[in-house]
Amino acid sequence: MAHYRRVNEENVDLNRNALKSHEFDYLINKRDPNVAGYVDLDAFLNPQNTTLPSLVAQSAFQIARYGTSHIKRAVVTGQYWKPSGLFYGGQKLQRSYERLMKILDGLKIFEGDATFIDIHTGLGPSGEDTLITTDSDAFNFFSTLVKSRSQSDVPPVECAGARCSGIIKGRGQPGFGADVVSGYDLVQGDSCSFWTRRRTKGTRVSCVAQEFGTYSTIWGLPTMIMENMAFHHSPDDHSWWAGYNRDFFYVRTPEWKESLIERGSRLFWEAVKDTT
Numbered sequence: 001m002a003h004y005r006r007v008n009e010e011n012v013d014l015n016r017n018a019l020k021s022h023e024f025d026y027l028i029n030k031r032d033p034n035v036a037g038y039v040d041l042d043a044f045l046n047p048q049n050t051t052l053p054s055l056v057a058q059s060a061f062q063i064a065r066y067g068t069s070h071i072k073r074a075v076v077t078g079q080y081w082k083p084s085g086l087f088y089g090g091q092k093l094q095r096s097y098e099r100l101m102k103i104l105d106g107l108k109i110f111e112g113d114a115t116f117i118d119i120h121t122g123l124g125p126s127g128e129d130t131l132i133t134t135d136s137d138a139f140n141f142f143s144t145l146v147k148s149r150s151q152s153d154v155p156p157v158e159c160a161g162a163r164c165s166g167i168i169k170g171r172g173q174p175g176f177g178a179d180v181v182s183g184y185d186l187v188q189g190d191s192c193s194f195w196t197r198r199r200t201k202g203t204r205v206s207c208v209a210q211e212f213g214t215y216s217t218i219w220g221l222p223t224m225i226m227e228n229m230a231f232h233h234s235p236d237d238h239s240w241w242a243g244y245n246r247d248f249f250y251v252r253t254p255e256w257k258e259s260l261i262e263r264g265s266r267l268f269w270e271a272v273k274d275t276t
Helices: 021-029 041-044 052-064 068-077 095-106 136-146 166-171 179-180 191-196 217-233 235-249 254-275
Strands: 114-126 129-133 155-158 205-213
Touching: 041 052, 041 068, 052 068, 052 217, 068 217, 114 129, 114 179, 114 191, 114 235, 114 254, 129 136, 129 179, 129 254, 136 155, 136 191, 136 205, 136 217, 136 254, 155 179, 179 254, 191 205, 217 235
Parallel strands: 114 205, 129 155
Antiparallel strands: 129 205
16 A cells, blocks of 8 residues: 555455465366456456546446446455456465565464454445454454453454354344455455464464445445556556545544544454453
8 A cells, every 4th residue: 555556566466365376276277267257347347448437337337237246246256367457366475475474484473372453444334343254263252352342332243254154154243244244255365364274283373354444335446446447557647546546445534543543452452461
């Protein structure tokens, strides 16, 4: 985000990239690229030349044709075949993960109990957090961690992905949390799954994505489409759309910032207290 992009220097979405070699091989060469409908939406998601009014009209057409749930699932599942496209997961593990692994291994993080909190913004009510886990152990850990709060102050804790048990996936807590994680059942390469499976026998490694809401995703997707198009096909316009991209993921109001600081630090210290 130093350049107001949600991807790295290779246009790779790092939360679709945390994979092993055989997993890349499967996703690149064996999995149906249209498993969640991304190919059907490719021309809409990755135009080479369009205007915002035209994109808004296209958005209305695609929503009427497929529905918002289908579009969200197609987008968040990601893709591994179009390097210039939205939600591209890459074809090999990125350097940032390799470097971070060396640092964490040097600190011997995985030789004992560890807790990871991965901060995200974009989904859910503005300034409110959803705790998204990717396995049933982490779901239980973070559900227990926040249960001492007053009922009105407990954030939704959800489990999204193939590693969640059937019981957890079926529980579906009431409220906005279920909407935040809807469509994520086919997502692979998220950082939490990557770190938790590095745990060694007899240790606990728990990871959660603490997702803070910003604005409606109805605004978010067109913004990401225009920013990505400008970056690849109209560089003179990129700084303009990059600013809008920043503003979607970073709400510049005192109330939003204060909520992130308060709720983010609270979860952090709850995790520290539990670990120590």
